[in-house]
Amino acid sequence: MIFSRYITCLAFAALATYTPVNATVAVRSAIDSVTIEMGDRAVMRVDVFADKTDVGNVVGIPQKGMEHEGVEFLEINSEENDTPDGQRHIAYEILFQAFEPKLVTMPKVGYAVGSDTTFADVLTLNVRPVDLDSLTTINPVEGTVSIERKWFDVFPDWLLDFWYWILLGIVILGGGVAVYFLYKKNGKTLIPRKKPVPPYEQAINDLEQLRNSNLIEKGHVKEYYTRLTDILRRYLSARFGIYAPEMTSSQTIEAIASHPEASLAKADLKQLFRVADFVKFAKVLPPPDDNIRSFSVVKEFVEETKPVDDAQEQDADNSEKNN
Numbered sequence: 001m002i003f004s005r006y007i008t009c010l011a012f013a014a015l016a017t018y019t020p021v022n023a024t025v026a027v028r029s030a031i032d033s034v035t036i037e038m039g040d041r042a043v044m045r046v047d048v049f050a051d052k053t054d055v056g057n058v059v060g061i062p063q064k065g066m067e068h069e070g071v072e073f074l075e076i077n078s079e080e081n082d083t084p085d086g087q088r089h090i091a092y093e094i095l096f097q098a099f100e101p102k103l104v105t106m107p108k109v110g111y112a113v114g115s116d117t118t119f120a121d122v123l124t125l126n127v128r129p130v131d132l133d134s135l136t137t138i139n140p141v142e143g144t145v146s147i148e149r150k151w152f153d154v155f156p157d158w159l160l161d162f163w164y165w166i167l168l169g170i171v172i173l174g175g176g177v178a179v180y181f182l183y184k185k186n187g188k189t190l191i192p193r194k195k196p197v198p199p200y201e202q203a204i205n206d207l208e209q210l211r212n213s214n215l216i217e218k219g220h221v222k223e224y225y226t227r228l229t230d231i232l233r234r235y236l237s238a239r240f241g242i243y244a245p246e247m248t249s250s251q252t253i254e255a256i257a258s259h260p261e262a263s264l265a266k267a268d269l270k271q272l273f274r275v276a277d278f279v280k281f282a283k284v285l286p287p288p289d290d291n292i293r294s295f296s297v298v299k300e301f302v303e304e305t306k307p308v309d310d311a312q313e314q315d316a317d318n319s320e321k322n323n
Contacts, residue, residue, distance in 0.1 A: 024050060024051040024054055024087075025048075025049070025050045025051075025054060025056070025111050025113060025118040026048075026049040026050075026118070027046070027047070027048050027049075027109060027110055027111050027118050027119060027120040028046070028047045028049075028120055028121075029044065029045065029046045029047075029106075029109055029120035029121065029123055030044070030045050030123070031043070031044050031045075031106070031123055031125060032044075032045075034123075034124065034125060034126060035125075035126040035128065036098055036125070036126075036127060036128070037127070037128050037129075037130055038098060038099060038100065038101050038127055038128065038129055038130050039097070039098070039099065039130065040097070040098065041074070041095060041096065041097045042095075042096060042098075042125075043093055043094065043095055043096075044092075044093075044094040044096060044106060044123070045091070045092065045093055045094070046058075046061070046091070046092040046094070046109050046120065047089065047090070047091050047092075048088075048089070048090040048091075048111045049083065049087050049088070049089055050087065050088050050090075050111060050113070051087060051088065052082075052086070052087070052088050054088075054113045055113070056111050056112050056113035056114070057111070057112050058090060058092075058109065058110075058111055058112075059109070059110050059111070059112050059117060060107050060108050060109040060110055060119075061076065061092060061094070061107075061109060062076070062094065062096075062107050063076070064076050068104075068106075068107055069100070069102070069104045069105065070098060070099050070100025070102060070104065070127065071096050071097070071098050071099070071104055071106075071125070071127075072096060072097050072099065073094055073095070073096045074095045074096060074097055075093075075094070075095040076092065076093075076094055076095075077092070077093045077094075078090065078091065078092050078093075079091050092109075098125065098127040100127060101127050101128055101129035102127055103124060103125070103126055103127075104124065104125040104126075104127060105122060105123075105124055105125075106122070106123040106124065106125055108120070108122055198307070199234075199235055199238035199239040200235075200239070200302060200306045200307065202234070202235070202238070203231055203232075203234070203235040203302045204299075204302065206227075206231045206234075207231060207295070207298065207299055207302070210224070210227050210228060210231065210295075211295070213227075215227075216288070216291050221279055221285055221286075221291070222279055222280055222283070224291070225275070225276040225279045225280060225294070226276075226280060228272075228276070228294060228295065228298060229249075229272070229273065229276045230245070231298065232244070232269070232272070232298050232301070233245045233247075233252065235302055236252070236255075236256070236262065239305060239307075240259050240261070240262050240305075242255045242256065242259065242262070249273040249274075249276070249277055252273065253266065253269065253270050253273060256269055261305060262305065264304070265297070265300075265301045265304070265305075268297045268300075268301070269297065269301065271297075272294050272297050272298065275290055275294055276294070
C-alpha cells in the first residue's frame with residue numbers, strides 16, 4: 001500500500017515538471033475567404049513561429065501544380081525572417097483556384113521538430129457553384145475598333161519574322177561578290193596593286209627633287225653625292241638588272257662595262273663614282289663645276305638609256321604641249 005502511494009506521487013511529480021517539446025512552436029493558417037465560387041482564386045496563408053534552437057521542417061505544404069479535392073495550387077511563395085522577440089518566422093502565401101462545387105478540407109500544415117509535429121488548425125473551404133443566369137446572359141456586341149496601320153504592314157509576316165536572316169544573307173552574298181571581283185582584278189592579295197613607276201620616270205623625279213633640295217648651297221655636299229649615286233644605283237638595278245645598291249663603286253663600274261648599252265657611259269660614270277668616294281670617305285670638297293658636271297652625267301645617262309617606248313611617249317607629250 002505504501003509502495004503504490006509512492007509510485008503515485010512520483011507520477012504526479014513527473015507530470016508537474018514535464019514540458020512538451022513543441023511548447024515553443026506555433027503554426028497558424030488562414031484563407032482570405034472561406035466561401036468562394038467555382039473558378040475563383042483565393043490565398044491561403046501559413047505562419048510558423050519557432051525558437052531558433054528548434055531546428056525542424058515544415059510539413060504538409062502543397063507543391064505548385066498539385067490538385068487536392070478539386071483545388072489546384074497555382075503559386076507557392078515563402079519568406080523567412082526573425083520576429084522582434086527573436087523567434088524564427090516562416091510565412092507562406094499559397095495561391096489556389098477551385099474547380100468543383102463542394103466543401104473542401106485544405107491540406108493540414110505543421111512543423112516537425114524531431115519526432116514531434118505541431119499542426120495548424122484544419123481549414124475548410126466552401127466552393128459554391130456558379131449562378132447559371134450569369135452564364136446565359138448575352139451582353140451586347142461591342143462595335144468594331146479600327147487599328148492604325150503601320151508602314152511595315154505592307155510586308156508579309158514571314159518577311160518581318162525572318163528579316164535578320166534575310167539581311168545576313170544579303171550581306172554574305174554582297175561580300176562574296178566583292179571578294180570575287182577583287183580577286184579577279186587584284187589577285188590573291190585582294191589589295192589593289194600600285195602601278196609601278198618606270199625606271200626612267202623614277203630617276204627623273206628623284207633627280208628633280210635632288211636639284212630642288214639645294215644641298216650644295218646648304219653645305220651638305222656628302223649627302224648630295226650620297227643621294228646622287230643612290231639614284232644612279234637604283235636606275236641601274238631597275239633598268240639594266242645591275243644590282244648596284246649592293247655593290248661597291250668598283251664592282252658597279254665592272255658591271256657597267258660588261259653591259260652593252262650601259263658601257264657607253266663607262267668613263268663618265270667611273271669619274272662620277274671616284275669623285276663621290278672622295279667626298280664620302282676622304283671628306284674632299286670638289287669644285288662647284290664638278291658638282292654640276294656630276295649631276296649632268298647622271299641625268300644625261302638616264303636620258304640616253306631611256307627605253308624606246310618611253311622616248312616615244314615623251315615625244316608625243318612634247319608635241320601635244322607644243323600644239
